[in-house]
Amino acid sequence: MELFLDMTQRTIELDEFTFTGILSSCACFESLEIGRQNEVTWHSTDEVALASILSACGNAKLLEAGLQFHCLAVKLGLEANLFVGGSLIDMYSKCWSIEDARKIYSSMPEWSVVSMNALISGYALKNIKEAINLLSEMLALGLKPSEITFASLIDACKGSQVILGLQIHCAIVKRGLLCGS
Structure with a gap:
């Protein structure tokens, strides 16, 4: 992680497995900062990747980052997906926003x-x-x-x-x- 942060040019292409792996292995969750501070190009974002990222946001109590990924879920039409919806509920619950978690739960088709x-x-x-x-x-x-x-x-x-x-x-x-x- 430190090697990446020391680079002068920080444009990076990530697939969901790479980004999810970075999130899972980085205890300090600096990888969320990478996404905010640098140009990140996603090859694809599927429900598994998004669910993993939302889970990492919840575990780190990063509500602001979770909100941004929630917006991405809405934009990609994945908010009602069972995996993403469950991860949104989990993220909001862990970030003490239980009312938002309940709204997601209530809007899920199953x-x-x-x-x-x-x-x-x-x-x-x-x-x-x-x-x-x-x-x-x-x-x-x-x-x-x-x-x-x-x-x-x-x-x-x-x-x-x-x-x-x-x-x-x-x-x-x-x-x-x-x-x-």
């Missing part, structure tokens, strides 16, 4: 366990009641909650939510999701 988990995870730390409502909605839609679903919920039950945590633990046991079962 939902998956992944998109619902992203929203449940976002709500779990701010509004456990809404997270539980989403779990009920997930079940009503016939989607099977995963280990991630329950991990998000159980993590939110610290402190005063011990009884709820025990109930969630019972659901985990009942579904056979304990380690080694």
